[in-house]
Amino acid sequence: MSTSLTGAPLRIAVPNKGSLSESAVEMLREAGYRTRRDSKELVVTDSDNDVEFFYLRPRDIAVYVGTGTVDAGITGRDLLLDSGSPAVEVMPLGFGASTFRYAARAGAATSVADIAGQRVATSYPGLVRADLEKAGVAADVVRLDGAVETAITLGVADVIADVVETGATLRSQGLEVFGDPILRSEAVLIGRAGRSGEEDGAGATPGFGVLHRRLTGVITARSYVMVDYDCPAELVEKACAVTPGLESPTVSPLADPSWSAVRAMVPRRGVNRVMDELYELGARAILVTDIAACRI
Numbered sequence: 246m247s248t249s250l251t252g253a254p255l256r257i258a259v260p261n262k263g264s265l266s267e268s269a270v271e272m273l274r275e276a277g278y279r280t281r282r283d284s285k286e287l288v289v290t291d292s293d294n295d296v297e298f299f300y301l302r303p304r305d306i307a308v309y310v311g312t313g314t315v316d317a318g319i320t321g322r323d324l325l326l327d328s329g330s331p332a333v334e335v336m337p338l339g340f341g342a343s344t345f346r347y348a349a350r351a352g353a354a355t356s357v358a359d360i361a362g363q364r365v366a367t368s369y370p371g372l373v374r375a376d377l378e379k380a381g382v383a384a385d386v387v388r389l390d391g392a393v394e395t396a397i398t399l400g401v402a403d404v405i406a407d408v409v410e411t412g413a414t415l416r417s418q419g420l421e422v423f424g425d426p427i428l429r430s431e432a433v434l435i436g437r438a439g440r441s442g443e444e445d446g447a448g449a450t451p452g453f454g455v456l457h458r459r460l461t462g463v464i465t466a467r468s469y470v471m472v473d474y475d476c477p478a479e480l481v482e483k484a485c486a487v488t489p490g491l492e493s494p495t496v497s498p499l500a501d502p503s504w505s506a507v508r509a510m511v512p513r514r515g516v517n518r519v520m521d522e523l524y525e526l527g528a529r530a531i532l533v534t535d536i537a538a539c540r541i
């Protein structure tokens with residue numbers, strides 16, 4: 246079924262490599278879109294959904310969306326902000342989480358103020374300049390393409406500012422983070438400025454609202470499970486308070502009128518505590534199943 250009856254297909258930019266690529270492609274596949282079969286494919290046409298996918302460098306995606314040549318993209322919040330592109334974050338996607346932080350040799354600095362007059366190596370000069378400016382600190386920003394942790398070892402910089410996930414790369418170079426995190430990042434869906442997000446409003450590219458709803462559906466399907474259980478009829482009200490669902494739980498009669506069946510969506514995290522609570526209340530045959538897909 247086509248999501249747009251008129252006009253050009255929706256153009257979506259996807260990271261072609263790096264930390265975000267695999268999870269972004271997996272999310273689009275779960276959302277029912279066609280994805281590339283091998284890593285050399287740069288453009289994929291999904292005519293069933295009236296969408297074209299462009300596999301681009303994650304750093305370039307905000308630039309393409311900002312100029313309007315592509316309608317939507319998946320990239321990191323840090324890359325979006327660093328680019329200075331007018332593209333806007335539409336929704337977080339729940340993967341690729343990291344912090345963006347200053348680091349130096351142990352004891353060399355404790356706050357951003359200590360960077361004054363020093364050299365800061367980074368692949369994200371836009372983010373770093375903005376943070377230094379906000380703090381009123383003057384320092385030299387040295388732009389490097391990657392592996393910035395080595396810049397201090399090689400004497401190119403006194404301080405670095407980089408993506409930190411586990412901290413293993415920093416530790417390997419004898420570095421420690423200092424100061425507050427500059428940013429908390431994760432993968433985000435981005436669109437052009439003025440994009441309302443959920444709706445295909447007047448002037449919006451057809452299909453954008455569908456993309457937004459589908460990705461929201463994937464996140465919901467991942468973060469909720471379906472819980473079914475049998476409950477003594479007189480306890481249904483108390484049980485429903487434990488599993489209120491999104492709108493309201495489904496309550497159905499059983500052949501034995503002294504029992505009811507209850508069905509509700511429950512956040513995946515904490516579902517075992519919910520099951521324990523239901524059991525203690527008197528519910529039995531408590532079953533938990535994954536949700537393959539949903540539209541909320």
Ligand SMILES: Nc1ncnc2c1ncn2[C@@H]1O[C@H](COP(=O)(O)OP(=O)(O)OP(=O)(O)O)[C@@H](O)[C@H]1O
Pocket residue numbers: 262263264265303304320321322323324341342343391408409410411430431
């Ligand atoms: N452990 C991680 N290492 C690097 N980036 C991460 C990590 N976890 C999440 N990210 C996010 O991935 C994005 C950067 O992607 P990536 O590092 O793959 O791009 P790149 O540096 O341009 O490419 P490459 O590293 O392949 O040269 C950023 O949004 C960053 O926050």
Ligand SMILES: O=P(O)(O)OC[C@H]1O[C@H](OP(=O)(O)OP(=O)(O)O)[C@H](O)[C@@H]1O
Pocket residue numbers: 264390391392393394407408409410411412413414415
């Ligand atoms: O805290 P960690 O779990 O160690 O992860 C963070 C490291 O991973 C990224 O490097 P990447 O592999 O993207 O290489 P790059 O520096 O060349 O971009 C990032 O730039 C850090 O160096």
Ligand SMILES: [Mg+2]
Pocket residue numbers: 263391
């Ligand atoms: Mg990288």
